[in-house]
Amino acid sequence: MSTAPPASPSPTGTSTSRPIPTTTSGGDVIQVPRLVIAEIPVDIPGYSRDDWKHWVDVDRDCQDTRAEVLIQESTTVPAFNTDRNCRVIGGSWDGPYTGQTFTEASDVDIDHLVPLKNAHVSGAWQWDEARKEDYANSIATDFHLIAVDKSSNRAKGAKGPEEWQPPDETYRCQYAQDWIAVKDAWGLTATVNEWEALQGMLGQCSGAVKLMDGAGTIALLPTEQPVPAPTGVPSPTAPTGPLLITEIMADPAAVRDTAGEWFEVYNADAELAVNLENWTIRRANGDEHRILSRVVVLPEGYVVLARNGDESANGGITAVYEYQGINLTNDEDSIELVDSSGQLVDRVAYNADLVFPGASTSLEPTALNADANDNPDNWCRASSAMDNGDFGTPGEENDPC
Incomplete structure (x- = not known):
């Protein structure tokens, strides 16, 4: 790579309007x-x-x-x-x-x-x-x-x-x-x-x-224009990628559930970054929260969305977004990600056998696709200790199952 353009841009009295050839x-x-x-x-x-x-x-x-x-x-x-x-x-x-x-x-x-x-x-x-x-x-x-x-x-x-x-x-x-x-x-x-x-x-x-x-x-992805939230709209039978829910903390021990619940989203695409603005988080009982600010998930990147975004109150979890109105149960429940058009992007259902007090429910890191994360055999208790004494890998690659 050369350290400068082939010819020096010279300070003349005229300028080139956007876009220039490189943009x-x-x-x-x-x-x-x-x-x-x-x-x-x-x-x-x-x-x-x-x-x-x-x-x-x-x-x-x-x-x-x-x-x-x-x-x-x-x-x-x-x-x-x-x-x-x-x-x-x-x-x-x-x-x-x-x-x-x-x-x-x-x-x-x-x-x-x-x-x-x-x-x-x-x-x-x-x-x-x-x-x-x-x-x-x-x-x-x-x-x-x-x-x-x-x-x-x-x-x-x-x-x-x-x-x-x-x-x-x-x-x-x-x-x-x-x-x-x-x-x-x-x-x-x-x-x-x-x-x-x-x-x-x-x-x-x-x-x-x-x-x-x-x-x-x-x-x-372009920022999508606001559309009515998909309340009451039935979800498609099959989720569509590239985003996956990869880790769920439904029952923290370091802090109360109301402060310490969170879940992690992974972008499985190597080239496509996704903006979650105007997407919806939905629970099995129909409770919803619409994401009203920019949350960009970089290619092959992780983000954490939490019930409480204050690290001093949520057990030290660094979250990119704080949601409201979504309270995860410790027995049978599900989390859905729905894009702004109402299309179901990912859904993870779990029962009491996959809720671990003080530890997140973690997807096997070799199972990062929409089919594999539907298989309960690919989910397990996180084994990495966090600073707050609970176990999980929020925002990072998961522990092997």
Whole structure:
């Protein structure tokens, strides 16, 4: 992999609107490149902002890069401090991080979407002085440099998406796309934590997102529009994947049942991440809870949904979602996962023989498919001790039966 694009993006007075060639849209599907994953080397040279000459006047028209960006992004004709039109002092800028509008240039910072220090540790430490200057001043796209409010820019600093995300949640999908596009265009890598955070942000997009490379595709299901909850609708006779219920804590001993019940969901698909927003959890007696926030289950990943999400009260269980109105019995019961269209995705029924006081009911880890998890012989008592004294493996691969 090269450390920079074949040709340097140059800071001209025009920019490329979304999508750029590395981020393409087709129908309801957004395609973005999969970044190379690499941890930060320990022996790279230290970062110095002085190595990145920025806010230069490349075309020698008296407008430096900051002024060029302010001019491009102002939704009104900008005002200048003199009739030479060199320094911008007024205009109208819609800060994407917060959705606020600003009219004074002094209230606006120009942010490198991928910060200079982040670029440095992601491979740019190898660049020469000219390449760093190109990166620091590039306006070849309309999102490499963006006008933002000072407060958000200070809060973001050099942080990646694993540490900071825009306060305006409606912008996070676009932020992730643009972050990936910048890194891909300049040959920069991403860490594991950074990439996981980006996948979570892409899971908030309103349409389907595909991450493309030569090895395959990761597809994120689109966020589905709210539909009436499937109350009273009979379930189909056969569940459909790819999600499986893989572990159930119906009778905790460390804390009361009302605080410590939980169950685990596994995504058996190697490429498809699933957003559970607008799905329904249903019990055998018809009790239901509709999931009203984003819960993204990554490919071959586990999530825990709990009756109480407070770790100080639920026995130290880390849950991604707290449900209400679902109380698991300690004898005969079932849990169903129903998608927003009313389609049954998975159902696990159990009886008193498969309820273990102080231990979860755990699916054999070699039985991760819809048929195998219907077989009671593939379920057993968890054997791994948790910190609270109960037994289970919430959010992790199960113990062998």
